Amino acid sequence: MGLEDIEQLLKDAKFRHLSEATLTSYSDGQLDKVGLALADAHLSLCLICKRRLTFLKEEAEALESYVMTEEDHASIDQLIKSEPVNRLPDYISNELHRLNSYLRDLLNAWIVPFSEKATRGGNDGDEIWRYESKDGMLTAWAVLEKNASLTVHFSSPDLAWEGARILFRLGPFSKEIALQRKDSGVAAKIEIPRRERARNMADISIKVLDLSASRKDL
Numbered sequence: 001m002g003l004e005d006i007e008q009l010l011k012d013a014k015f016r017h018l019s020e021a022t023l024t025s026y027s028d029g030q031l032d033k034v035g036l037a038l039a040d041a042h043l044s045l046c047l048i049c050k051r052r053l054t055f056l057k058e059e060a061e062a063l064e065s066y067v068m069t070e071e072d073h074a075s076i077d078q079l080i081k082s083e084p085v086n087r088l089p090d091y092i093s094n095e096l097h098r099l100n101s102y103l104r105d106l107l108n109a110w111i112v113p114f115s116e117k118a119t120r121g122g123n124d125g126d127e128i129w130r131y132e133s134k135d136g137m138l139t140a141w142a143v144l145e146k147n148a149s150l151t152v153h154f155s156s157p158d159l160a161w162e163g164a165r166i167l168f169r170l171g172p173f174s175k176e177i178a179l180q181r182k183d184s185g186v187a188a189k190i191e192i193p194r195r196e197r198a199r200n201m202a203d204i205s206i207k208v209l210d211l212s213a214s215r216k217d218l
Contacts, residue, residue: 018042018049020056020126027056063113076107092211095160102138103166103206106131114201148194157185165209171198176209 018026018039025031026039043050109131130141139155152168156179164179166188173196179186198204 016042017046018052020052020128023049023053023056027053027060059113068108068112072108072111076104076111095164096208096211099161099164099211100208102133103208105133106138106140107204107206110204111202114204145191148197150192150194150197152190152192153187154179154189155182155185155187159186161211162186164211167207167209169205169207171200171203172196173198 022031022035022039026036031039043053110129113129127141127143130139132139137156137158140153142150142152145151150170152170154177159181161179162181164186165176166179167174167176168190170192173192175190177188177190179188192198
């Protein structure tokens with residue numbers, strides 16, 4: 001990259017808002033020299049991105065110092081509901097319990113950041129939230145799409161959860177989804193139209209309806 005190219009990048013960067021991913025990397029000190037220079041060039045002129053950067057830093061500090069209370073744990077437990085499993089075969093009962101435990105941890109990871117007074121935002125096309133269980137068995141992420149809708153994605157390598165029906169609710173929006181086989185695992189996607197997006201992003205619930213017992217591999 002020549003000197004003229006660098007100068008042009010710096011000039012362009014001054015007039016283009018920084019993505020949330022760039023601001024997060026900037027705050028965490030993870031940008032390379034070129035990325036840091038471009039970000040500094042923009043931040044020196046843009047009050048909006050300066051305020052967004054300040055908010056990200058304050059949010060990170062709040063999350064680090066946040067301690068889950070007994071009430072928080074109780075609220076999360078109430079959000080996870082399933083049909084009685086005593087009538088189901090043992091293997092389905094076990095898988096429902098396993099899925100519930102992962103979803104409980106997922107809800108915790110969602111509620112804590114979105115419980116802050118200032119809800120974390122982002123530009124269209126940004127991933128605004130991500131969760132991955134410690135063992136990698138469940139991954140979920142939320143994306144603010146270009147059309148301003150919000151998509152929430154679920155993915156797992158555990159084929160035992162294929163066919164699991166889940167009722168997802170976020171504010172006034174609710175939809176039943178099923179984990180379907182995709183590649184070597186299972187996945188599901190929810191799209192929440194802009195007009196139905198929740199103002200209170202912490203107002204979420206997930207209800208496990210059932211786990212299909214008709215699969216030949218069970």
